[in-house]
Amino acid sequence: MAYLDNIHSPADLKKLTISQMKEVASEIRKAVLNRDSLVGGHVGPNLGIVETTLALHVVFDSPTDKIVWDVSHQSYPHKILTGRANGFLTPEGMQHISGYTNPDESDHDFFKVGHTSTSVSLACGLAKARDLKGQTHDVIAVIGDGSLSGGEALEGLSNAAVLGSGIIVIVNDNEMSIAENHGGIYTNLRLLRETNGEAACNMFKAFGFDYHYVADGHDLEAMIRTLQAVKGTQKPVVIHVHTQKGKGYAPAETHREAWHWRVPFHLTDGTPKEQMSGENYNDITYAYLSDKIKKDKTVVAVNAGTPGVFGLDADRRVALGAHFVDVGIAEEHAVAFSSALAKGGCKPIFFVMSSFVQRTYDQLLHDLAINRNPAVIVVAWGGISGADVTHLCTFDIPLISNIPNIVYLAPTTVEEYVAMLDWAVDQKEHPVVIRMPRSVIHEKTAVEKDYSSLNTYRVMQSGTQVALIAAGSFFELGRQVAGELEKQGVIPTLINPRYLTGVDEVLLTALKEKHQVIATLEDGVVAGGFGEKITRFYGADPMKVLNFGAKKEFTDRVAVETLYQRYHLTPELIAADILTALHSK
């Protein structure tokens, strides 16, 4: 890349002419597409923010001036311009540079960020720190329109507006969230776009911000002019920039939702390099949903801005009609809304990723569990993975299972998942959370329909000496451990606990008779999780209990295989640990 090869920091960019910078813009788009086509990643948001990023680094003096990127979905051009172009050009660089801002990578990044709606609050903190230390640099938050709907962003905006000193909020308005936007906020953004920013009814001005509108965020000169005008401001300022998601790559311009994030693809036409195929839980869930809604008009699916995670594409959303509500990125609202839907006699199912259900602890506890409304929540992707540190899905069991009144179910097979879902939807007694399994496995025996007898575990195989209590996605692992133990002459009892929120005291008591070791297996952090409750039950008892699962730690793009070795989560390692315990005094 003629220009990028020579841009090692924003200082190198500042030396160029405007027309050279436009060449840089073109190279950045190529670099973004190069990375995304090879390893997958965020496409549309990054292609849309190129000129804004160039203007920011031309006008401001990063890292003295501090730019905070919301959610990081649009941080690639910034990374490219701050010494990390290699992460977008070479396969080796791609391994080292993540898709999210990360202070460990560069002084130009201030936070590890992968959840939405945090940038304004974080920028407020940096700005207040600047003021207390008597410094004078600029602090800039860059937030997409989709992220604006999250409560934290709104709290941040309200506080930024009364900071009493300078802060700049760039609202990158590409007219969509991951999917389309939902919420009154977007009513106002549309009005502002349609009036070239001149409508008197302006939420940002209402809060007290100075407000500037840039109709074409791809007009580099206009962007630079606007930013120069606010540089060094002593006031809270919003710059509302209208951009095009996917700008410069036809497939991404046309299919904006599909190209928000993309698996590796052929650059020529955008087709994926590997086609996903076969049975999956999204199709299974949708089939259940659409059938159930035909029979029961009170069933309603709720989602908070990530319908794609659940395969709820535009066609399916249309088909579900009034029985699907996307509340935008607003997980807290989604839980309260679902609780009230249930109170109002409907049957809501809120679909949410494990990493994002973290945003709803108080809503789960206060708005839902205390009120014991029979809303259903389906948590996806729960389990140990090689994900970015900001997207780990290992905390949902400690998060949810220690809240009273909630029933957290861990199905192990397709049939059990559907049966649990159907029971949960129709029952009237409990808030129920279901942890969507990760592997598509079919039940060989008949599956129970009624889960109202809480905390009754299911014995799948009876044995002696060792009992394996293997929850949800780790039930198959439990079965493999049983196989390993059998090779060593130990026929263990194998149990599917089904309920993550309680202990089967009758069964656990009965196990004492013929067992000396209990091993619990769960696909998440052990600290505060399911297994510890089993261990506590046997606390004053001679029973030896081993808890298998993830360590309480943040991991960042560490391969699952490595983590399984580290945590002793292979069948062989688990069996060995069990046998050691069995044979020790």
Next chain:
Amino acid sequence: MAYLDNIHSPADLKKLTISQMKEVASEIRKAVLNRDSLVGGHVGPNLGIVETTLALHVVFDSPTDKIVWDVSHQSYPHKILTGRANGFLTPEGMQHISGYTNPDESDHDFFKVGHTSTSVSLACGLAKARDLKGQTHDVIAVIGDGSLSGGEALEGLSNAAVLGSGIIVIVNDNEMSIAENHGGIYTNLRLLRETNGEAACNMFKAFGFDYHYVADGHDLEAMIRTLQAVKGTQKPVVIHVHTQKGKGYAPAETHREAWHWRVPFHLTDGTPKEQMSGENYNDITYAYLSDKIKKDKTVVAVNAGTPGVFGLDADRRVALGAHFVDVGIAEEHAVAFSSALAKGGCKPIFFVMSSFVQRTYDQLLHDLAINRNPAVIVVAWGGISGADVTHLCTFDIPLISNIPNIVYLAPTTVEEYVAMLDWAVDQKEHPVVIRMPRSVIHEKTAVEKDYSSLNTYRVMQSGTQVALIAAGSFFELGRQVAGELEKQGVIPTLINPRYLTGVDEVLLTALKEKHQVIATLEDGVVAGGFGEKITRFYGADPMKVLNFGAKKEFTDRVAVETLYQRYHLTPELIAADILTALHSK
């Protein structure tokens, strides 16, 4: 009460003339003050909402039309008019009727609510349920201006505005939160008040609401007229009502913050019936803070709308100046803001109640812990109490202690608290949370200054057979248990663990030599908490481990003594359980 004695439901109210209703208003105020003066409670918000409540029950048909009261601080007049006047008139009634909305008390209540900012989301759910079921009643959320700043409220407003059918949001604007308001939202509310609701720049209209302004919310006829005009609306409507906090009681009108919530007082002049006196953690904390800020200009106290909980009254706030930031009711923002203050080289201390830190799980994990910024959080009121179900403070240990990278400290004495606070503020390695102790106890021995050697427990007394690991507020209980055991001839080891987020493996291993029973004591729910980690450590070991603390359950105004009996948390009951375990096979 001439009128209240005959109002058993809103139907009885509807029969009265306007001038009779004004008498009812007067009686309601007397009833509110009667209860508050006898048992304490929310004063200002309830006195200010009287006419609004009367108008709501005159115009709408509760419970067919559904009124959702935000946070319940202003629900007393509603309770009085819906068959629960007794809860405000007689001591026995006051025992049965809580200060919060509660569906178990009345069909006119739809949710148990005690946290702010949830009403609009909950009303959205009821409205959507109505629409799916083909019903036509009105759904009304009543939210105070102070609650508007919470992210969940803003998410709710944004979604309510695009509901596509009728919903009414009453914004009760008394120009303050619990203390003064903070945030850009209030800039707009002020503009709207000053323009009699006619300013073009209107955040509610920006979102898409129809908007009505009532300049005098104590004008019953005006309120009734306005509500009648929107009754049966097919659109989202905001009614912005200007009221006076504390209306009708001079002390509450004059000292609005102090009279938001009040301990029992003399009706004649408002003086408290019992003066709080003696040493307390708020004074100790303030003394530390003001001294520290004198020495270090980067120290900054952060609070989210509850300065009174920490004794940070107006005088103290003024004295702290730029080193105190109240972000309004916006706990998520407060954590992100604090994280960024630390990143920016400052030393933030966020003061928050245990029940409200629940709102920040994802901010603790994603915005703070992943980034390992050395912000400090002080959690108050953590522990088992006789509180309303919405204000339990027993979940913070499971909530916080299972998040990686956070150090959660449990001081046991004044000196240890101050030392931990000072260490936490000055260190640069960890996000640190400190659980403010509940009893003012002074350290008899020298206290450590440096807590950087994580998870090193402190042995306070060496013994044999039994080791008591008694955390934070329950350390004193541990000492009392030791006394009980000594009466039975067992001299136990007594340990102050200090760290709730990790296990002292060296010490726990050493304990194996001379001890057969370990008992952990923590002032919170055991499920997912501190003790389970100790139990897990000994899982495959013959050591008997007993975990003492609260059961995973919601309790509602149950006396602490009752709970201590239920959970076996008296010195005698704990000692008996330990001796049983010690002497069992």
